[in-house]
Amino acid sequence: MNRYLVLASLACALAHGTAQAAAPATSSNSVFLEDLTTNELKDKITRGCPVALIFSASTEQTGPHVALGKHIFRARAYGEALAREIGDAVVAPIIPFAPVNGLSTALPGSISLSPENFSRANEDVARSLLTGGIKRVALLNDHGGAAQTALQDLATKLDAEFKPKGARVFFISDGYAKARLTIEAEIRAAGNVAGGHGGIWDVSETMAVKADAVRPDKFRPGNLEKEGNGPLNDEGFSGDPRTSTAALGKHFGEIRVKAAAAELRAGLTAAGACK
Numbered sequence: 430m431n432r433y434l435v436l437a438s439l440a441c442a443l444a445h446g447t448a449q450a451a452a453p454a455t456s457s458n459s460v461f462l463e464d465l466t467t468n469e470l471k472d473k474i475t476r477g478c479p480v481a482l483i484f485s486a487s488t489e490q491t492g493p494h495v496a497l498g499k500h501i502f503r504a505r506a507y508g509e510a511l512a513r514e515i516g517d518a519v520v521a522p523i524i525p526f527a528p529v530n531g532l533s534t535a536l537p538g539s540i541s542l543s544p545e546n547f548s549r550a551n552e553d554v555a556r557s558l559l560t561g562g563i564k565r566v567a568l569l570n571d572h573g574g575a576a577q578t579a580l581q582d583l584a585t586k587l588d589a590e591f592k593p594k595g596a597r598v599f600f601i602s603d604g605y606a607k608a609r610l611t612i613e614a615e616i617r618a619a620g621n622v623a624g625g626h627g628g629i630w631d632v633s634e635t636m637a638v639k640a641d642a643v644r645p646d647k648f649r650p651g652n653l654e655k656e657g658n659g660p661l662n663d664e665g666f667s668g669d670p671r672t673s674t675a676a677l678g679k680h681f682g683e684i685r686v687k688a689a690a691a692e693l694r695a696g697l698t699a700a701g702a703c704k
Contacts, residue, residue, distance in 0.1 A: 460512035462519050470519070471562070477517045478703035480565035480599075480693070481558045483551060484508040485524035485580070487572040489539040490531060491627040492666030494647035497538040499635040501525050504571040506638040507604065507686055511569075514690045515697075521554055528575040536665040548579040555587055555598060564596040564703045567693055569604060577602055595704045599696040604689030611688075612681045617656070625657030625668010630681050632670040637678030648673070 457464050462481070465473075473479045484507070486500035496502075504523045512518035529541045542550065555566050566587070568580040584600035591598060612630050613623035621629055628651070636643045650669040652660055657668030 460509055460520050462521050474562045478565060479517045479519050480567055481519050481521055481563045482508050482512055482567050483521045483554050485527055485570045487527035487529050488525050489529040490536045490665045492664045494644045494670060495627055495632060495635055496642035499642055500571045502639040502642055503634055510686045511689050514686060515693060524550060527572045531665055544575045544579045547576060548583050552583055559591055559596050567599045567601050569601045597700040601689050601692050603692040604685040608685040608688040611684055621672055622653055622669040623656040626661055627651055627666030628657045628668020628670055629673050632673035633678035634681050636673060636675040637682055
């Protein structure tokens with residue numbers, strides 16, 4: 430009898446497994462390009478007019494209290510939030526490198542691209558997506574300086590080339606520059622040091638998206654000149670991270686996403702429907 434029970438149970442398990450294997454697969458609801466199949470992306474393009482977000486970050490030192498990948502973690506989180514806010518959007522794989530300062534044997538870990546190579550990398554990604562049928566592309570960066578200028582120039586160049594073909598390319602900077610002004614004004618009003626490479630907003634935003642990328646036991650003031658936006662100290666940071674919290678970081682991140690979404694929506698509206 431036990432032998433028949435075992436055989437019956439095995440038959441049921443096999444039947445259940447076969448039924449599961451035969452069930453139709455469901456499309457991923459992820460906004461990340463790398464999570465989609467080519468057919469799922471093609472369906473998105475056919476059904477709508479998805480904007481591809483090309484979000485670049487950087488890999489750089491930020492003193493003893495912040496991991497080298499802070500911009501990568503934030504770019505992925507903000508890219509996802511922005512894509513979901515816009516609705517019809519996908520996030521290209523995060524570009525982890527940008528032009529950065531502070532390359533030093535005393536402060537290892539930063540990886541810098543020249544502005545020319547950074548621009549070329551973004552251009553190749555954008556051209557690949559446009560060639561594959563995407564008709565709206567947005568270039569963004571979670572890092573300041575030469576990266577922002579390079580992307581602005583690239584967007585102008587690509588938009589001029591592809592606009593006659595029915596595709597548009599946007600440079601979205603408000604999530605970085607405009608939002609930073611708002612964020613630093615709030616910090617200043619609260620009586621804290623507003624800026625800093627490794628200061629309160631930099632650390633708080635990193636804590637909010639990846640808490641283990643921050644070392645609170647290493648918190649101490651860095652160079653405080655120009656409200657933390659001056660030179661870095663010998664450890665490679667400025668500002669004062671001691672009042673950083675994940676809650677503040679979440680709030681600052683929402684400010685960034687809201688600003689980027691407003692700018693991108695305005696561009697998409699002006700561009701009109703895909704043809």
